[in-house]
Amino acid sequence: MRLSRRIFPFILVLALAFALVAPALAQRPPISLIRDAEIESTIKTFAKPLLEVAGIPAESVRVYIVNDDALNAFVAGGMNLFIHTGLIQKAGGPEGLIGVVAHEIGHIAGGHLVRAPEALENVGIEALISYILGAAVLVAGQGRAGEAIIATGTGIAQSSLFRYSRAQEQSADQAGVSYLETTGQSARGLLSTFEILKKQELLVSTRQSPYLRTHPLTDDRIVFIRSHLALSRFTDAPAEPEYIALYDRMVAKLDGFLNPPGHTLKKYPESDTSERASYARAVAYHKLADLPQALAELDSLLAAHPDDPYFHELKGQVLFEYGHIGDAIPAYERAVALLPDEPQLRIGLAQAQIETNDPALNAVALGHLRRAVLSERTSAVAWRYLGIAYGRAGEFGQSSLALAEEALLRGSKADVLFHTERAEQILPEGLPGWLRLQDLKRVTEDMN
Numbered sequence: 421m422r423l424s425r426r427i428f429p430f431i432l433v434l435a436l437a438f439a440l441v442a443p444a445l446a447q448r449p450p451i452s453l454i455r456d457a458e459i460e461s462t463i464k465t466f467a468k469p470l471l472e473v474a475g476i477p478a479e480s481v482r483v484y485i486v487n488d489d490a491l492n493a494f495v496a497g498g499m500n501l502f503i504h505t506g507l508i509q510k511a512g513g514p515e516g517l518i519g520v521v522a523h524e525i526g527h528i529a530g531g532h533l534v535r536a537p538e539a540l541e542n543v544g545i546e547a548l549i550s551y552i553l554g555a556a557v558l559v560a561g562q563g564r565a566g567e568a569i570i571a572t573g574t575g576i577a578q579s580s581l582f583r584y585s586r587a588q589e590q591s592a593d594q595a596g597v598s599y600l601e602t603t604g605q606s607a608r609g610l611l612s613t614f615e616i617l618k619k620q621e622l623l624v625s626t627r628q629s630p631y632l633r634t635h636p637l638t639d640d641r642i643v644f645i646r647s648h649l650a651l652s653r654f655t656d657a658p659a660e661p662e663y664i665a666l667y668d669r670m671v672a673k674l675d676g677f678l679n680p681p682g683h684t685l686k687k688y689p690e691s692d693t694s695e696r697a698s699y700a701r702a703v704a705y706h707k708l709a710d711l712p713q714a715l716a717e718l719d720s721l722l723a724a725h726p727d728d729p730y731f732h733e734l735k736g737q738v739l740f741e742y743g744h745i746g747d748a749i750p751a752y753e754r755a756v757a758l759l760p761d762e763p764q765l766r767i768g769l770a771q772a773q774i775e776t777n778d779p780a781l782n783a784v785a786l787g788h789l790r791r792a793v794l795s796e797r798t799s800a801v802a803w804r805y806l807g808i809a810y811g812r813a814g815e816f817g818q819s820s821l822a823l824a825e826e827a828l829l830r831g832s833k834a835d836v837l838f839h840t841e842r843a844e845q846i847l848p849e850g851l852p853g854w855l856r857l858q859d860l861k862r863v864t865e866d867m868n
Contacts, residue, residue: 452486452487452488453484453485453486453487454485454486454487454505455485455764456485456673456764457730457733457759457762457764457765458669458670458673458730458733459485459508459670459673459674460483460485461762462666462667462669462670463483463485463501463503463521464478464481464483465663465666466514466517466518466521466663466666467481467483467501467521467525469603470518470521470522470525470599470600470603471525473598473599473602473603474525474526474528474529474595474599475529476499476525476528476529480499481499481500481501481528482499482500482501483501483503484500484501484502484503485502485503485504485505485508486502486503486504486505487505487678488504488505488506489504489505489506489509490504490506490507491504491506491507491510491613491616491617492504492506492507493507493520493521493524494524495524495527495528498528499528501521501524501525501528503517503521505674505678507520508670508671508674509671509674509675509678510616511609511613511667512609512612513609513659513664513667514609514659514660514663514664514666514667515605515606515608515609515610515612515659516609516610516612516613517609517667518600518605518609518659518663519596519600519607519608519609519610519611519612519613520609520610520613522595522596522597522599522600522605522607522610523592523593523595523596523610524592524596525595525596525599526591526592526593526594526595526596526599527588527592529595530588530591530592530595589641590640590641590644593641593644593645594644596610597610597644597645597648597652600654601648601652601653601654604654604657605654605657605659606649606652606654606655606656606657607645607648607649607652607655608649608655610645611642611645611646611649614641614642614645615642618642665695668694668695668696669695669696669699671696672688672696672697672699672700673699673700673703675687675688675700676699676700676701676702676703676704676707677703677707681704681705681707681708684700684701684703684704685701685704687700688700688701688704695721695724695725698717698720698721699717699721699731701713701717702714702717702718702721702734702738703734705717706738706741711738711742714738715735715738715739718731718734718735718738719735722735727758728758729754729755729756729758729759729762729765730755732751732752732754732755732758733751733752733755733765733768735748735751736748736749736751736752736755736768736769736772737768739751740752740768740771740772740775745772745775745776746776748772749769749772749773749776749781752765752768752769752772753769755768755769756769756788763791763792763793763794763795763796763799763802764792764796766788766789766791766792767788767789767792767796767799767801767802767805769785769788770784770785770786770788770789770792770802770805770809771785771801771805773785773788774805774808774809779812782809782812782813783813785805785809786806786809786810786813789802789805789806789809790806793806797825798829800826800829800830803822803823803825803826803829804822804823804826806822807819807820807822807823807826810822816842816846817843817846817847817853818843818847818853820839820840820842820843820846821839821840821843821847821853821856821857823835823839824836824839824840824843824857824860825860827839828860828863828864833864836860836861836864837861837864840857840860840861840864843857844857
């Protein structure tokens with residue numbers, strides 16, 4: 421997770437979306453996203469059985485982790501599930517998080533229209549979200565584990581944009597507890613979350629969780645969950661041990677990257693020999709620039725779990741960020757070998773390979789990046805390194821096209837035009853690359 425020494429050079433510019441709706445969104449705090457393959461995978465693991473009983477293909481739902489301490493979650497743009505780090509860290513266990521995920525899946529299954537209480541003139545919220553999340557306008561910083569995406573300039577306050585009606589909330593509650601029951605899971609976690617939120621209703625709005633402003637919470641909803649628990653066969657069903665382990669790892673990783681190192685080391689002292697504690701300490705030592713200690717924790721984890729791709733990935737990241745690029749490559753290679761379909765791992769490996777300036781590794785990196793951008797089209801770093809790799813391979817038209825994609829994600833109209841003009845002089849007319857150039861040029865016309 422790139423929330424350590426090198427987080428802040430990464431920029432996100434929602435150029436086209438803000439050009440269209442900036443007047444309505446001015447003065448709103450930005451959304452900050454975290455990209456991490458492991459955390460996203462864990463949320464998907466929790467959601468998959470719920471999506472299956474809801475009749476929703478799991479692969480059609482994208483998970484986004486919002487870097488915000490608030491206890492909140494929401495769906496937008498139809499199939500996009502946003503989970504706040506605050507909800508993950510404060511849920512107390514997988515049951516609370518899974519309960520909220522089940523509720524949000526109820527919104528997706530119900531096709532509930534997300535509306536803005538404040539007018540966005542002629543721009544619908546669905547169109548807005550599609551702009552924000554579309555490859556044409558979202559600028560991702562580093563497209564690999566722990567990538568932090570920081571919004572600059574005008575932003576979006578999801579707490580005031582997304583709001584459901586009470587009827588929709590009740591419908592989502594009914595669907596959510598039904599999904600939990602069908603999958604043999606207790607709704608106690610959802611009730612606990614609602615009870616925590618209920619206590620916040622008396623607070624001034626600025627101190628309330630955004631969840632209260634987006635999901636109206638009534639006494640009837642809490643009564644409904646309690647009534648369900650009174651009749652459910654699974655009220656006292658414990659969480660799956662696998663889920664508990666995944667949740668603990670996810671929280672430890674977030675604690676390590678998001679909290680001050682001293683706080684992390686106090687919460688996870690050396691006397692705690694658990695896997696999650698060692699994971700959190702590895703990140704904390706990394707942030708403290710204590711490479712030997714960070715590697716010691718990671719090597720201990722890998723000795724116990726030699727086939728864990730995420731431990732290998734973190735070791736690769738730590739070594740890469742300390743300039744040990746040659747040593748980082750084997751760690752990344754092992755991570756990719758263990759999890760070949762995860763594009764974020766391939767982007768990390770390719771970046772390290774290109775940074776060696778070894779011509780033999782350039783072709784290998786090019787293959788990783790070409791495969792990665794098929795599903796990670798919003799990773800600016802992937803397009804940048806793809807442009808570099810194509811250039812070193814002498815494929816200058818494809819290089820300019822990739823750099824144009826990166827420039828668009830950075831919101832630089834001038835650079836998009838520069839690279840598209842160069843690519844247009846090289847790429848054969850009518851082929852896919854040339855056609856994509858025309859798309860880029862049309863999108864750029866709407867940028868400021």
